[in-house]
Amino acid sequence: MMLDIRNLAAAYGMHRALAGVSITVAKGEIVVILGANGAGKSTLLRAVAGMCEGQVQGDVYLDSTPITGVAPDLIVEQGIAFVPEGRGIFGEMTVAENLALGAYSKHARARQAENLARVYELFPKLRERRSQMARTMSGGEQQMVAIGRAMMADPKILMLDEPSLGLSPLLCKELFQNLAKISKTGLGVLLVEQNAKQSLAIADRGYLLENGEITGQDDAKALLTNPAVQAAYLGGAGGSRKPASRTGSDTAPAATTKSFVQPRGSSGAKASTDRLAGEAISALVARASSTPRPAAQVQQVKQTKPIHPAPSISPRPDPAHYRVSDDPEIKHLLDTMESAAKSARSGSSGISSGYPKHTGNRPQAHPNHVSETLPEIEIYRKNPLEIYRRDEFGNLVKVEK
Numbered sequence: 001m002m003l004d005i006r007n008l009a010a011a012y013g014m015h016r017a018l019a020g021v022s023i024t025v026a027k028g029e030i031v032v033i034l035g036a037n038g039a040g041k042s043t044l045l046r047a048v049a050g051m052c053e054g055q056v057q058g059d060v061y062l063d064s065t066p067i068t069g070v071a072p073d074l075i076v077e078q079g080i081a082f083v084p085e086g087r088g089i090f091g092e093m094t095v096a097e098n099l100a101l102g103a104y105s106k107h108a109r110a111r112q113a114e115n116l117a118r119v120y121e122l123f124p125k126l127r128e129r130r131s132q133m134a135r136t137m138s139g140g141e142q143q144m145v146a147i148g149r150a151m152m153a154d155p156k157i158l159m160l161d162e163p164s165l166g167l168s169p170l171l172c173k174e175l176f177q178n179l180a181k182i183s184k185t186g187l188g189v190l191l192v193e194q195n196a197k198q199s200l201a202i203a204d205r206g207y208l209l210e211n212g213e214i215t216g217q218d219d220a221k222a223l224l225t226n227p228a229v230q231a232a233y234l235g236g237a238g239g240s241r242k243p244a245s246r247t248g249s250d251t252a253p254a255a256t257t258k259s260f261v262q263p264r265g266s267s268g269a270k271a272s273t274d275r276l277a278g279e280a281i282s283a284l285v286a287r288a289s290s291t292p293r294p295a296a297q298v299q300q301v302k303q304t305k306p307i308h309p310a311p312s313i314s315p316r317p318d319p320a321h322y323r324v325s326d327d328p329e330i331k332h333l334l335d336t337m338e339s340a341a342k343s344a345r346s347g348s349s350g351i352s353s354g355y356p357k358h359t360g361n362r363p364q365a366h367p368n369h370v371s372e373t374l375p376e377i378e379i380y381r382k383n384p385l386e387i388y389r390r391d392e393f394g395n396l397v398k399v400e401k
């Protein structure tokens with residue numbers, strides 16, 4: 001087995017995003033992971049690529065070599081290339097320059113010419129447009145650049161996070177046909193997709209990811225005809241391709257979605273609360289207090305009532321003078337978060353003791369000690385890659401994405 005993911009778990013502070021995930025991808029195989037928004041699909045790919053911002057536990061093997069805890073650039077060097085959601089290509093660089101960036105590892109540099117020929121053969125349009133600025137390319141062409149750049153790393157496994165996002169149906173079709181061509185060259189493809197129909201059509205196997213856990217797996221053809229998969233992902237009765245959003249509609253219940261894919265016991269409202277779990281309560285209150293809340297947000301918070309039963313609600317003050325920290329619901333929420341944060345720091349939640357491998361330099365609280373000071377802020381973010389180009393005077397100028 002080329003890629004072997006065993007028992008992978010990931011958590012962002014208090015929020016568990018993945019648990020016990022095991023997935024395999026063989027040489028030349030296309031494997032698709034289907035899941036609702038927030039199911040943990042991106043976290044899974046980022047964890048395998050060594051780029052997860054949270055704490056990761058479990059084992060990942062590439063051709064039987066363990067790669068868990070290895071730095072992202074070394075994972076690329078070992079043979080896993082990752083095309084993130086949003087592509088991440090450099091708009092102010094030409095197509096050829098973007099492709100060349102993909103061959104930065106020693107191993108890939110040695111095979112740069114060969115890989116470039118392979119990319120141009122797969123995507124003849126990239127050869128035609130090699131001198132064009134990437135930002136002036138269409139969405140589909142930019143996706144080709146992103147995939148081409150990943151292939152310049154000479155990978156054994158290509159991982160893609162929702163590559164069809166934002167593409168027209170015609171371009172989606174072309175994209176999936178291209179992925180099928182790529183797999184025929186011997187690469188294993190691990191794909192996260194919301195476009196279940198077209199991705200399953202080219203895939204060999206698929207996994208269903210629900211609330212961070214694998215809840216089903218089968219041959220792609222069997223999944224295509226599975227009534228539950230059809231209902232949840234293929235526009236069947238009561239189904240929805242985007243059952244829950246992480247952003248604006250977080251708090252809206254996806255009542256029409258079948259429970260087969262709806263994240264269990266969670267909602268967007270809980271997830272967004274958990275995202276704040278690492279931040280100091282004092283900072284949250286200070287930030288909230290200085291920001292008058294617009295009326296629309298008042299409405300959203302009210303919708304969280306079923307999840308966080310609030311104390312009785314007093315009449316709303318004048319919205320012009322409204323301060324978030326005065327809201328009893330917010331106070332209740334902050335109190336809950338603070339006590340959760342305290343118990344996590346005292347070791348009772350098991351999060352800090354359960355994720356020993358990648359916790360960085362975070363100080364570990366003594367198990368019996370409950371700190372009286374407020375929690376410090378924890379930031380799960382790594383520096384983005386920055387690229388500079390020399391101008392005609394020899395000065396370095398940052399190339400924007």
Ligand SMILES: Nc1ncnc2c1ncn2[C@@H]1O[C@H](COP(=O)(O)OP(=O)(O)OP(=O)(O)O)[C@@H](O)[C@H]1O
Nearest residue numbers: 012017036037038039040041042043053246271275
């Ligand atoms: N950097 C982060 N910090 C805190 N929480 C995060 C972070 N990234 C993701 N999460 C949370 O982890 C959970 C899984 O997120 P993830 O992005 O992996 O889901 P997804 O299945 O890829 O969703 P989508 O289809 O919307 O991209 C969500 O609840 C999300 O809010």
